[in-house]
Amino acid sequence: MxxxxxxxxxxxxxxxxxxxxxxxxxxxxxxxxxxxxxxxxxxxxxxxxxxxxxxxxxxxxxxxxxxxxxxxxxxxxxxxxxxxxxxxxxxxxxxxxxxxxxxxxxxxxxxxxxxxxxxxxxxxxxxxxxxxxxxxxxxxxxxxxxxxxxxxxxxxxxxxxxxxxxxxxxxxxxxxxxxxxxxxxxxxxxxxxxxxxxxxxxxxxxxxxxxxxxxxKARAKKVRVKTDKDFIHEDEDIVNIKKENGYVQFVYTGKIEKLLKLLQDKKIEDLTIIEPSLEEVFMHYYQKEDVK
Amino acid sequence: MKTLIKAEFKRNYKSLILWTAIIAGLAGLMLFLFPAFENSFEDMEEFIDIYPPEFLEAFGMGEGGLDMTEIYGWFGIEGYLFVTLIGGSYAAILGGSILSKEEDDKTVEFLLSKPISRTKVLFGKVIVVGINLFILNLVVSIVLLIAFSIFAKLNVAVWLLYSFAPLILQAIFASLSLLVSIFVTKSRKVLSIALGLVIGLYVVDLISKLTEEAEFLKYITPYEYVNAPTIVNDHMIKPLYLLLSVLIIGIAIVFTWRLYLKKDIKT
Structure with missing residues (x-):
């Protein structure tokens, strides 16, 4: 057409x-x-x-x-x-x-x-x-x-x-x-x-x-967690970790169940999961593409 | 194209009424002042004798010029300028804005996304300019008809020439301004250039009459093409000038058309 x-x-x-x-x-x-x-x-x-x-x-x-x-x-x-x-x-x-x-x-x-x-x-x-x-x-x-x-x-x-x-x-x-x-x-x-x-x-x-x-599949979420425990580490689904004022922020590209499991039973005071900006998604998406 | 013409006409009719009222009003005012001056012409002639001949020439009162003591000459000296200069300004503003206003207001994005060719858009708008200018001159012609019939024996040829020769001048200014508006899309800038042209060429016209060395300049000014002495004394527009007018209008419109067909519409 x-x-x-x-x-x-x-x-x-x-x-x-x-x-x-x-x-x-x-x-x-x-x-x-x-x-x-x-x-x-x-x-x-x-x-x-x-x-x-x-x-x-x-x-x-x-x-x-x-x-x-x-x-x-x-x-x-x-x-x-x-x-x-x-x-x-x-x-x-x-x-x-x-x-x-x-x-x-x-x-x-x-x-x-x-x-x-x-x-x-x-x-x-x-x-x-x-x-x-x-x-x-x-x-x-x-x-x-x-x-x-x-x-x-x-x-x-x-x-x-x-x-x-x-x-x-x-x-x-x-x-x-x-x-x-x-x-x-x-x-x-x-x-x-x-x-x-x-x-x-x-x-x-x-x-x-x-x-x-x-x-x-390449969708990413921006996750912000308030916690004093140190349990979030970079892996294939978690990138771009930033820590400030007791908050840990990262971009998550894996399955939601896995994220929930990760956060389960931890001492978390506050949690926000938001859509990252397009640039953030693309940046990550294309980094991944390049690795392939 | 019909709907475009209708919409365009609707958009422009208010300013048409205003300009027509001003121009026909001023022309009418001067015409109906004629009786008041008629009796004081003896003094006037003495008064006029003070001025150098070039100066009188410039205002159409020199040798082979106009006779102020009769209505046709009187209008040529006192009223015709309103129709050419102000009418020319209106024509320039209309011609210069009819395309550029859509680009300035960005409504052109809408118009050109409709199934209408750019050729039709352009010529639809040119037709609207033509109709508006014709109406203006038609109204003026009625005022002239009344005044001429009252103050003298009506000379049909002079009346018609006075009525519609300005249309040629106005069409020249409208088409030149239209061409300018292809290159300059800011309405305000187009209008400054267009009005500059109308006033500038009037000055050129004056200069060409004031000094013999600059006489050649008369070929480039539309005011000379339709000047009053030729209308009153020879009952015509000189064929060379008519040809030049048609050429200028034709070339300006064809250029505008070719350029418009290839133009990128800016956001």
């Missing part, structure tokens, strides 16, 4: 762009695209939509060339940009009608249904909407014309957790309809939650394309 072959976008020395990105995304798949800010996620999406032109390499969407057939491609695409900038003087409703007018389709029912589920007030001017409400508007806008492909660039940023859940169920419904979804994010847990496969992009290059299951 979406194919890129050594797709490269070079801006200049300071702005990296993307380098030789090759991907093959199947029809009906939710494909996660994950990496830290500035890694090239938005550049990839914007190149596929022909908002910017590739420096070299080729790409196609639905077997249509991204440069020469971009209008036909966009006729089948919904897009949530990472930053929402719509016409401030329009109301949400005016804007959605305007957006839909570019397609030849029935959209009213879906527009109303989605707006209701997302609790979006369509009568307000866009300039008066909060970031979260603008995001909701973008969600409705990208879906109301029932596109075959969705490009979502950081779609949950600005949404509160409840709305994120609503959003995920909407996306899952779209998937059931056979929509192919390109899901760019820097939040590992949300990609893990809904994607089938994930590409990891770093400094403009794809370092890995994995199924979620494989990524899960």
């Amino acid at each position: 979406i194919k890129t072959n050594e797709l490269t976008k070079y801006y200049n020395k300071n702005a990296r762009g993307i380098l030789e990105v090759s991907l093959d995304i199947k029809e009906g798949e939710i494909f996660g695209f994950i990496g830290p800010n500035g890694a090239g996620k938005s550049t990839t999406v914007r190149t596929l939509l022909n908002l910017i032109f590739p420096t070299s390499g080729k790409a196609s969407v639905m077997d249509l060339d991204i440069v020469s057939d971009s209008v036909e491609i966009r006729n089948n695409v919904g897009y949530i940009p990472s930053e929402i900038n719509y016409y401030g003087e329009m109301t949400g409703e005016e804007f959605l009608h305007y957006a839909a007018s570019f397609y030849d389709c029935d959209y009213l029912a879906k527009m109303k249904d989605l707006s209701k589920r997302l609790e979006l007030d369509l009568s307000r001017k866009i300039s008066e909407l909060s970031t979260g409400n603008k995001k909701k508007l973008a969600i409705v806008e990208s879906l109301q014309h029932s596109p075959k492909i969705l490009f979502l660039d950081e779609p949950t940023s600005g949404l509160d957790p409840l709305m994120q859940n609503t959003f995920f169920s909407i996306i899952e419904e779209e998937k059931k309809q056979g929509t192919t979804i390109f899901y760019s994010s820097h939040i590992l847990s949300e990609v893990q939650r809904i994607c089938d496969r994930v590409a990891i992009i770093k400094e403009g290059r794809i370092i890995k394309v994995e199924t979620i299951e494989d990524i899960m």
Whole structure:
């Protein structure tokens, strides 16, 4: 459905762009695209939509060339940009009608249904909407014309957790309809939650394309324990141990049962287990890859 | 493209009303002041004799110039400048902002993710600029029609030329500003350059009339292309100037189009 072959976008020395990105995304798949800010996620999406032109390499969407057939491609695409900038003087409703007018389709029912589920007030001017409400508007806008492909660039940023859940169920419904979804994010847990496969992009290059299951094996947790006993030592699952103020902190990549066993019957005053930042996961993950 | 034109028109109609009111209002004001001055022209002529001929030439009152004692000449000297200079400013602002505003506000990211080609986006916007400028001049033409009919026998050719020759000048400024806005996407910067062009070329026009050595400059200023003495005395726009105008507008739009087709949209 979406194919890129050594797709490269070079801006200049300071702005990296993307380098030789090759991907093959199947029809009906939710494909996660994950990496830290500035890694090239938005550049990839914007190149596929022909908002910017590739420096070299080729790409196609639905077997249509991204440069020469971009209008036909966009006729089948919904897009949530990472930053929402719509016409401030329009109301949400005016804007959605305007957006839909570019397609030849029935959209009213879906527009109303989605707006209701997302609790979006369509009568307000866009300039008066909060970031979260603008995001909701973008969600409705990208879906109301029932596109075959969705490009979502950081779609949950600005949404509160409840709305994120609503959003995920909407996306899952779209998937059931056979929509192919390109899901760019820097939040590992949300990609893990809904994607089938994930590409990891770093400094403009794809370092890995994995199924979620494989990524899960390399999942790491950041563990912080308050204890005065010295029972935590580095091994294959415990790395990066730091001790301060009676706390021991480490990155854990093994099975959860094993961690629980380790902590059992010890004198522990406090315990937190949190998702490490993406960088921390990747750092460890790739150290491991290198060892292999 | 129809919906784009409609939305674009809706976005711009308020400023169209404002600019049209100002320009038609000033033109009308000067026209209807004519009777008040008509009787004092004898004094005026003495007054005018004080000035050097070059100076009078620069304001269209020199030899082969305009006759202030009749309404057509009066408008050419006292009112036409509002339509060309202020109308030119409006055209430059409109042409310079119609693309760059979307880039400045970043709404272009939305627009160009829709199934519409950049060619259609550009020409849709060019059409809106054309319609707006036409409406402006149409309103002015009604004011002129009323004034000319009241104060003299209506000369249809002069009336129509006065009404729609400024459209050529405005189109030149609009298309040049549009071209500038491809390179400079900050709306404010585009507008400074565009207005600089409108005022700068007016100064060039004055200079070309003030000194004979600088007369060649008249070929590069749109104010000369549509100047009032030629309209009133010869009932025409010189064919060379008409050709130059069409070329400038055509080349500016084609360049804009080719560049827009290849342009990276910045975030």
